[in-house]
Amino acid sequence: MRETSVTKTSVTKTPVANADTFTGTRQPASALTVDRLSVRFRLGRKGKAGIVHAAADVSLRLRRGRVLALVGESGCGKSVLTSALLGLLPANAQTRGRALLHGPGGDLDLCTAPERRMSRQVRGRRIGLVPQSAASHLTPVRTARSQLAESMRHLRGAASRSDVDALAERAGLAPASLDAYPHELSGGMAQRVGFALALAGEPDVLLADEPTTGLDRALVDHVTDGLATAAAEDTAVLLITHDLAAGRRVADDVAVMYAGRIVEAGPAGDVFADPWHPYTRGLLGALPDGGFEPIPGHPPELTDVPDGCAFCARVPDAPGPPCNGDPEPVAVGGRLIAGHVPC
């Protein structure tokens, strides 16, 4: 199966950013292109206590109308991307590469844009954030309606009662429930209010950073349905998650991150049906319905990432395509794969 699907395609080692990573026939417009983005943190004075390589040469493309799931174990560096794309990295962070937000007025590099521009034009307006615990971002002393209305007034300039009702309905909330205070809302309702807040500025790009952690199944389904709906309305969605089952449920495209690098990416159906990288296989094989087998060992510390293929340093004898030791993903048949190129 794997051989027939791959032998027809050639392996091209082009810079990832130039290769159109998911080469279908016609692709929806890119909303955001992350181009060889690296983020590192220097610990201690002048980095003497070590350097955290949180992201290394990460390339991703977010398209309107599609959900890209970025999956990986906790601590693999995926959450630093949220901060980088929102211009919220701490002062000791250093970035290299670009993250281009595409728009009618041209491209904006989120890594170098001034904070003033990020806060006035980007955060909440062009990029919405669904945070890990949406409910905890609500102010306890004000009703859901007043918080949504204020957010809309702030982001759009005006908000009538029916505007707020319409926003609530997009997030799956009955307008009647908006007059409740946060403590009167169930977990599911509070999650929806948080989701509505992320949509208040009508963003082109929605970032969801571990939005399902600790939620029960019904709420997880609600969150993933909300993301799918946003994509159906032509938003570009990035779902950052360690919950592979949630990612599998909603993603159109998937990128798998290990030790700060993308090790495999492509259309979700192809990658989940036929994973090439041993790490992707390990993640799928750990799911209850995938074999329930843990991956041995631990991911490396991001202060001490081995050279070459970091996963093979952890699990040297994983089955599948052999490792060429190259940590840089290459384009193969509409997918990206690092080190373990099928042959």
Added chain:
Amino acid sequence: MLSAKDLVVGYRRGRPVLDGVDVELHPGATLGLAGPSACGKSTLAAVLALLLEPWSGSVTLDGQPVRGFRHRAPATQRTAIGVVFQQPRLAVEPRWTLDAVVRAPLVASRRRDDGIVAELTEAVGLTRELLARRPHEVSDGQLQRACLARALVLRPRYLICDEMTSMVDASTTALLVRLVRSVAAEGTGVLAVSHDDALLEAWADDVVRWR
């Protein structure tokens, strides 16, 4: 057997969370309890872990009625039941090393380490280097590995896992569940509480679903 009969329990007067619940945990068997948040499954877990006193009803441990809850639970009964919670960061002393976390029950009950610590820490995949770290220096998944080792260090006859894996990734989940299954195979009775049906289907011998 660890059993509860006709349990009535809650947190606010007149509003029981559980009203007339019966449950039995058998040695060597794993009972899965599935249901959404706030359905009362964690309340049942807390009663069976002897951490919450029921308003009425009885709890029986290997034929003996349970004579007290929380700090009033007799040591012989308390140490027969291990428990692991959802949030490892709320369940450990932040200043201790993971090694001290795992050993704490041995120290508290003045028992010697007959090699169980090494056996368990290897089974949960904690290296010597990780054991020397403190909670803020490890991931949630690594900390939960220590919490499971701690829950098993007195070789309890029963183990209560309340959403043990809901904060950790799939690989850590598979590893923790594998260890719990192996102690169940040696005779420990297990209650596995989770909102994740697919997980319990793969883990437990029987699954009860609450609404």
